[in-house]
Amino acid sequence: MYSKRFEKEAFKEEVKNNIKNLYRKTIEEATGRQIFQAVSLAVKETIIDYWLATQAEMEKEDPKTVYYMSMEFLMGRALGNNLINMTAYKEVKEALDEMGIDLNAVEDEEPDPALGNGGLGRLAACFLDSLATLGYPAYGCGIRYRYGMFKQKIENGYQVEVPDNWLKDGNPFEIRRDEYAKEVRFGGDVRIEYDPVTKRNNFIQENYSSVLAVPYDMPIIGYGNHVVNTLRIWDAEAITDFHLDAFNRGDYRHAVEQENLAKMIVDVLYPCDDHYAGKELRLKQQYFFISASLQALLVRYKKKHDDVRKLHEKVTIQMNDTHPTLAVAELMHLLIDQEGLEWDEAWDVTTKTVAYTNHTIMAEALEKWPVDLFSRLLPRIYQIIQEIDRRFIEQVRFRYPGDEGRVARMAIIRDGQVKMAHLAIVAGYSVNGVARLHTEILKHEELKDFYDMMPEKFNNKTNGITQRRFLMHGNPLLADWVTKRIGDGWITDLSQMSRLKKYVDDPKALAEFREIKYQNKLRLAEYIKKYNGIEVDPRSIFDVQVKRLHEYKRQFLNILHVMYLYNQIKDHPEMYFYPRTFIFGAKAAAGYVRAKETIKLINSVADVINNDKSINGKIKVVFIEDYRVSNAEIIFAAADVSEQISTASKEASGTGNMKFMLNGAPTLGTMDGANVEIVEEVGIENAFIFGLSSDEVINFENNGGYNPADIYFNDWDIKRVVDQLIDGTYSNGDREMYRDLYDSLVNTHGQERADRYFILKDFRSYADAQKRVEEAYKDREGWAKKALMNVACCGKFSSDRTIQEYVDDIWHLDHIKVDA
Ligand code: 6GP
Structure with missing residues (x-):
């Protein structure tokens, strides 16, 4: 156990030395933040040994590994959690006590790493904890946003957003891995060139801009089992002397543009939860981390294996909602354009490798990218999706002859939009919802057409927590x-x-x-x-x-x-x-x-x-x-x-x-x-x-809603509170302040029904x-x-139960064991 290895006096010495070497101070002189850094670095010392041991084990055993792709990891503070999972919390607390340091106060100095919005991002964090604890090889892949979820201040009753500069003092638990940096390309055009030797068309992207993706690794510690997995989050940097496309060499304007692109791309987490913002920069973020993660994954795989046609035997990719769905097309691109596979071979590998989790039925969360934006930013990826779509529609027509309505509903590209959920379902070997009721609604309402056509893909994995x-x-x-x-x-x-x-x-x-x-x-x-x-x-x-x-x-x-x-x-x-x-x-x-x-x-x-x-x-x-x-x-x-x-x-x-x-x-x-x-x-x-x-709600919705006026005019208590929204009771006499909220309950606005969320109905x-x-x-x-x-x-x-179900039904991972 870690705790056996934990040597109190050595640890205390380490903390003291860290403070001396980092800040040229004594403990008494150091600030809270400095003590936090010093303690964390001392803890990291121990972690690193097990991290190396886990890596060595993975090298040796070559286990099947899951790559959990997510735009969000809402990790929360690491120090206390790491100590708990190392089973060293009480010992460290004691050691610090003896030095006159309060561990709780030290923990409070850590900024919350908030690289996520809410449920979806926190679930990803719980999953990483459970994967390590159950001893399954896993990488979390995401983005190292410079600014995470904003800090909320309440001023005069209003929310004010303040930037979350969580990296200001550095993140003691991360390690920068320059040697794994990857180039990611955007824009430009695709030239098709016939290669008489291979008798294939080659697709060559030209005139693009690129950024350098640099990974930072964070340790994910299993509870009491010495397993340390990795959360790999990507930072973006400008490519300066990297192999710039010959056409662009010496092009100053272009160089500046690339510099800006790199600065922007990982700047900030979009603070939308269950909602699609449709911003170009967001699509860039998605492609950035997906392309970098997949390139790195392939390099790692090829170190041990020479046939990429068998990738799915060692690798599985879980897409946390549709945000990482570009993985489908990027994997196709790498397999075809870089590895030289034929379309059918690449499709076979891809569809055995990627799986998709749906996290919401809220229509406003569905990602639908405009074709013009998409094809301009990702020209080659767009071509690939077009081809996936063409082949898929052929299948739908074959299966449901004459049913063009169905074709229209199921198409991946339609009405000038690329529908990411459709792409994820068509390519995924598994599609899951996150609670039993949710999965049933997906199967019988939201994704009914897909469930009809490919019921074997659908399954439920009720969420859990650590x-x-x-x-x-x-x-x-x-x-x-x-x-x-x-x-x-x-x-x-x-x-x-x-x-x-x-x-x-x-x-x-x-x-x-x-x-x-x-x-x-x-x-x-x-x-x-x-x-x-x-x-x-x-x-x-x-x-x-x-x-x-x-x-x-x-x-x-x-x-x-x-x-x-x-x-x-x-x-x-x-x-x-x-x-x-x-x-x-x-x-x-x-x-x-x-x-x-x-x-x-x-x-x-x-x-x-x-x-x-x-x-x-x-x-x-x-x-x-x-x-x-x-x-x-x-x-x-x-x-x-x-x-x-x-x-x-x-x-x-x-x-x-x-x-x-x-x-x-x-x-x-x-x-x-x-x-x-x-x-x-x-x-x-x-x-x-x-x-x-839920049946009653869905029924109302399918039949035009209900009439809140029936309640408003007949229930005096309800009418009274609703009216208090506009009589100044809670607004110092201002009758307009809450007018919109009032209206949302009792008045229909264009498309939006009055009381869409059945508040008065359920009151x-x-x-x-x-x-x-x-x-x-x-x-x-x-x-x-x-x-x-x-x-x-x-x-x-428990997310342990959830993860075990993912492993048994979807991922089929191998165990790893790390000896102390
Ligand atoms: C959330 C769901 O709203 C929540 O019900 C669920 O527990 C959580 O995901 C984890 O599965 N969805 C999101 O946060 C989201 O952004 C696109 O969905």
Whole structure:
């Protein structure tokens, strides 16, 4: 074990030396940030040995390896997590204590590496953790954005985006690998040249611009098994003396252009979650990291193998949503134009190598690139996609003669657009959704035509989360308690949590369990006091909704309900009311106006309610600024109620729901995404379910929606809160501030139906469910049982389980073993 190798005195010495050599300071003189760097570098020393050992093992055994291609990896802080997975957390904490250094404070100095938006990027990070922990060879491939997800400030109730300069002080865990740099080419034109020797046409890209892709590797440490995999993220640099195309030699303007291209390309992560921005630069980012990753992958493969026709025996590529779908065409390009394969041979390899995961059915997230932009930027890649499309359409016509409607619906290139999902499905050997319900909706609604034609490709892989970060690291009190009760097997086998079931009737165990939640609520209350200046009562119900801000996630429903409760308390001050703290955390995409209005509304409601002395603090509303992985860990640990209230059918899976469950917060939610499976595991009596079913929603949608006016004019309480959006109650008399939100509920705008997300339709049922929460919470022991049952039944939602399913059904990887 690492911990055996861990030598306390040597480690302390190392930290001291690092501070001396890096900063010419003593520990006492060093700043927090400097201590963080010094400690991290000392930790990296140990990691490197195992990293090398893992590489050596992979060299020797030549195992089948997965390349997880993703535009996003929302890693969160590395130091604490690395120590946990090295099983050295407690020892390092002790060593630092002896030096008068507080490990928690050191961890807080690390900027959150936030190279992702939300669910999709965090899932990728959990998957890397599980792959290493289960001992599977894997590379994460992505982009080293200079600026990750923006930092959110709340000013005067509004979201303000601040750049996230996470690399400012350097990233101590990464290693730059110049020797693996690759050239990536954009634009220009393609000359076709007949080669009489091979009797083939060669396709030669000319007059292009190029950038140099330089990889940085970050270690991904398996828990307690010495396996260290690699997250490889690519930086872009200008090509200066690199083999510039002869035509361009000495072309100064061109050189400057390439310089700019390189600067721009990895500059910033697009802050859109579940939404397609359609920006040229985004397409460049996609091609940049895909081309570099595939070139590197082929070089690595060819070191040991001379027949690229067998690539799929050693390599599999998972495309995390459609963002990496250019991998299909780039692999074809490399196999044909560089490796000399015939089309059919290349297609055979490609379609056995790439697989696709779909993460959303939201229409606005579908990537459709305009043909003119696409063909100008990637001329050769476009040709290849045209040919894939031509051959695919032939197949559709053969299979469904005369059904031109179907051809039109399924084509990859149609109406001047390149449809990336279609390309991913046509080429992929596997297509999966991320929760059972989501996969069923894909098969029978969104992707029905494809499912009809190739049902064998479709499969489900319900998402999961890593218990190492979200329990061990985020909630040490509960983690230690669980270990005390059932041993530590749960750390790598979450299904063992079911052994906790025997404690639901044990009053002493329940009391301890409750006390832990209370301590965690105190910790969050302190955080809120520090960052929001708001006093919250740790004995109140902590009702939490943290996730990206999106209309379909319905933070709006939540805050309207808060407004409704407030009206009730004002009308009936004597009525029984269990004190509640409503906690929100959410970033809105910078250009998403309605999402930003919702943030402002939540903050305005918070202002009015928190400052109304007449309600005796019965309701508090808190908007936590800059929700991100590091504060999420604190928030999940402290939650009583997990708000998962998306319009049924819209949330593909959700993963926050699982993190709350793991930390003992029952779900208040709709039958959407993975909530369905959570309820199945924990029992409906340990959750609070409300609202339309996905079938009902889909039915309404297919038949023109419903009429919210029927509700608005007939339910006086609802009308009152909706009207309060435009009567100045929450806007200092300004009747226009929330007009758009009001309109979205009651007025049809052109194409957009009124109340598209069924907020008014679900309102009563939501309010009833909230009432049931209050009733249940009054019974303190009853509530603790429900909460504990959630912990005990969360086993299915480990990303270890998810990854094992990917391996068994899709990837078929070999194991690696690294000896200490
Ligand atoms: C998200 C889904 O919205 C969420 O339900 C799911 O849990 C998560 O992916 C992981 O599968 N989708 C995205 O973040 C996204 O950008 C294109 O999809």
